[in-house]
Amino acid sequence: MRASFMGKALSRADKLTKDQLLSLFKELLASNERLEAALQSMFDGILVCNLDHVPVLINKSAERILRIQNPESQAPLWQSIADEELKDFFYKALTSEETILGEEFALQSSSGTRIIAISLSALLSEDKIAGTIIHVEDITEKRKKETQLRRAESLAALTTLAAGVAHEINNPLGSISIRIQLLEKLLKNPEPDQAAMTKHLSVVKQEMERLKQIVVDFLFAVRPMDVQLLSENPGPIIQEVADLVEPEAERFGIELKLSIPPDLPKLLMDKRLIKQALLNLIKNAMAVMPRGGKLGIIAELGQDELRISISDTGTGIPEELLTKIFEPYFTTKKSGTGLGLTITFKIIKEHSGDISLESKEGAGSIFTIHLPIPQKEKKSLPGWEDKATQAGSQAEE
Template sequence: MKSSFLEKALSRSEKLTKEQIRILLGEVVDANDKLEAALQSMYDGIVVCDLYHEPLFMNKSAERILRIQGTWEGAPLWMSLADEELKDFFYKSLTSEETIMGKEFALQSSGGTRIVAISLSVLISDKGISGTLIHIEDITEKRKRETQLRRAESLAALTTLAAGVAHEINNPLGSISIRIQLLEKLIKAESRNAPAMLKHLGVVNEEIDRLKHIVVDFLFAVRPMDIQLLSENPAEVMEEIAELVQPEVEKQGIALRLELGKNLPQLLMDKRHIKQALINLIQNALAAMTEGGILGLKAEYRDDEVQISVSDTGTGIPEELLTKIFEPYFTTKKSGTGLGLTITFKIIKEHSGDISLESKEGRGSTFTIHLPVPQAEKKSLPRWQDSATDAGSHKEV
């Protein structure tokens, strides 16, 4: 910020009158205020530390993301942090004066887990190294968009998969035609060979069954859906689903917890398909709870959308699989097709909705379907209904 004008003034400071110094200081303060206002209004977090790793400046975003409580002045940065992992990271990287580019952390905030990328670089002034500049970027939304893009791509890949399926179909077809040729030969030679003929026919039947399976599953996943959107009451849909799955849930020794927000708005949906989407999620949830647990079904009106979640207290999903599970044919189950979530995703997309997911290994998973509220419904609802404080009904079934 040192301008050549200021430098010149500084070199002649003895010759300046009091009034000139006052004007000059006024300008410096002004420029400083502007710079500080710009840094304070940044969405990214900025921290400047001196050579003793004590913060000289920290903007509001940095205080919020790092969850600094109280003052950060007069102590090395890591001393003001509560999060052990961050403490350790800043201690090690600041004391070793390393340059770090975008090291990622998953931090807990009041609104859930946020992913932040932290970069450290040395602060160089005319007199050499004078400290460290820390840049903190919240990349949660960026990551979400990337995941969504990947999912959309994998849906597009479904179509390409048609080629793969055609190939799969070709193999049993080849085998079928060989068996048929063999049969023809046998029949031509003599019909005494009935047992051999039946054996070939048995194989032919098996291959045909295999083909049917491949084709039926595949068609279900790629077929354009015949979606008929009607105005429906989401609470009613949830109650019907709960009733439908209750016997299976009970059989597995699992408790069902149904939570319905008050005044859920009517939604445009194809009830049959939405039910299918939910059942796919519930089946996965039940499969993840082999030793009992709680199946949560919840619907609430939040942030201008209805959020319907299916949660379980089961195995959870390892982080490295989180981006894979929506891919067609991805399964970890012996008898799974790996199309359950693909179909659910497709149904939700047909409703202009979205699906998000939180999972912790060993703890369980929550899949949340976000469905838009039609404009007309929004207008007829007072804003105060749109809130997380919406008590609603809550029952253990």
Template sequence: MFRPGQPRLGYVPIWLPLSAFALGALLLTAGVAVGVQYGRHRLLTSGLPVPTPGSSGLVRGLGWPELVAAFAALLVLAAIGIVLFGAYQNYRAVTETFERVKSLMRNILESIPTGVLTLDAGGAVTSLNGPGERLLGLRASAIRGRPVSEALQSAPDLTAWVLGALAGDRLLQEHDFALTEEGSRRVTVRASASDLRDESGQTDGLVVLLRDITEVSRLEAQLRRSDTLAALGTLAAGVAHEVKNPLHALGLNLHLLQAELAPGPPSGNAVGGYLDVLRSELQRLDRIVENFLRFSKPSVPEIKPVDIAALVERVLGLVAFEAAGHGIAIETRLDPDLTRIPGDEGQLSQLFLNVMINALQAMPTGGSLGVATRRDGDWAEVTVRDTGPGIAEDVLPHVFDPYFTTRPTGVGLGLPIAHRIVQGHDGSIDVESQLGSGTTMIIRLPSGGSGRRREER
């Protein structure tokens, strides 16, 4: 496998053969010079005439100047040859490295399970890997160079999304599409896009990643169904428990009323008492059913500008009497810069009322209720803090579960209804609590946007 720092195979540093040749040429020149001098010496000692550099004949080139010039020319030619040879070696090494990199990148793109579609700045398809071919049911060779609007005609929704991303819509998030894979199998594909940049950092096109999430979607749907069934089971158990008690009281009082009426003329006070109990229990049943319906099918919020500070003050006025009766002091810290937010005034009133009543019920012997508002970027944050006993760590994950309550007389729908209202406003509600340190509810709601009617989702 190729690594950036790996030595290039077949590469020989140019100075090595050049130095070897220069040393060999020098040794050869020295040997020839020594041989020539030795020959001249033999001629002198034997009395024969010694050839001079200017004499004619084959020995003319044996003079020192001619000899040095000849070998210098030979050395230059050899150096040029070695340079060319080294350049060829380098070119071959670079070419081999480039081919290995191309092969590596091709193998990576073909090995990953994610489809990769690339477009140039003009929206023409430049490449599509194997997984992308299978997900789109297309051949890269058939769509390469074609505009994406033509290449992806079989997936118009994906085409429109890709064109939006290519046009520079940076608000685009991951999006899921239903496509027909090779073999006519329907698959769910999650697409994401990012800029394709050149060496200088300039946008040169678009990279679209396509992930097959068919199995993930199936498991998520199965999990949602399981959660729904579990929630229905919890709701059914809670409703059965809550309805059973008033039904028992109704039956008992009807039995007593029947016993009172059987012997003779009934006592007015006794009959009146029994009827009061029956009426009270019927009202209790009505409240249980109403809360159940409110939780199971919340109404669609009517989004309008709401004065959040005035709304919080009004809800505090509703709980002030109960707080004073339990010796609870109310402390407020409202942000004057946080005025109007988009929301359903009636539902938000119910939200804050449920949370504040829950806080008051946590302090039956008195304490302090703190309510604060502040703006946090694009969010309006409302915190409701009590100085009650706090919530145990193992109980915290269940505070928003329907019909979950730690109070003997509690119904367990106040906080779940509050949670539903917050979800309907695209907000969040969190709980922070420690035993002995009280509890803080943190409600975050979008603070921007214009009034509109929210559609059913």
């Protein structure tokens, strides 16, 4: 039975028969028991304090998590709490009548440290503050899972990287080893073939250079980037990149379709890095159109982002490779490093942007860079201010 209905029935109690009153009472009792059972079975702790901060309702989980010593006591809540830090917190939070969202505490218990999150808000009854409702959650397991997940993720990323480096290093090491064996063979001859030896040595030198480059590339891919975000006009930057690639496109019979809307808003960008990101995508696009095609460089203004898409009419990318291609060292090219897209992705992430990808095998691909537009209205939103001022102060440097 609904509370409002009960209220109405009760207001007419003097007009009800004894039987009617009895059934109303039974209904009330049943509804109360249901509420009580739900509250007591909850995994989270719930407490309600009256205006004097005395608990008028405490469920079992709250008792257990907060280790409330004397739940029936008529004293303010903090007096029933042993932990000094929590006692202090409840005293301050309840007397200041602040709303608190998920404040975290580490509590020592026999089973180790438990992390709990506590929220407080006003208890409203008929639009008036009638006390405080407190929500208590034991988030120890949740935190543990999050940490495990993060660890597993970084381990997986590291494994992929390490596997990539190992794979990359294998080829030059293999060829160095072969050349050394050949040199050894030659040296057994009292009059070794000088020309052959020089050739083997030059290959060894070359392969060592390749090893060095692998390490340099690797470090570039994993190191935090030195990003200088300045307020820049994106139009001329895109135009510059297009001018740079035009001669090569022409040579391959690739038709360039460039579109840059006028009066684009300024964005926080590292010009050099954005150019590099665009060039990487364009180089990939041109590589899949060796016998010509259409290369699109299209900038488009969205609500709160600038989209720059690089499209090709090349081979397209098979569905199962769509996420793999961003992995370090993934390449299908003979002389590719497989770091182009990894670096591009990293650059865009450093700009708080994103890359999306559409591709159809045999038809072509569209890589779209999404860059956020710093909007004045956005600055007033909580959480945004810090980012904007940080970026802004970097811009002023």
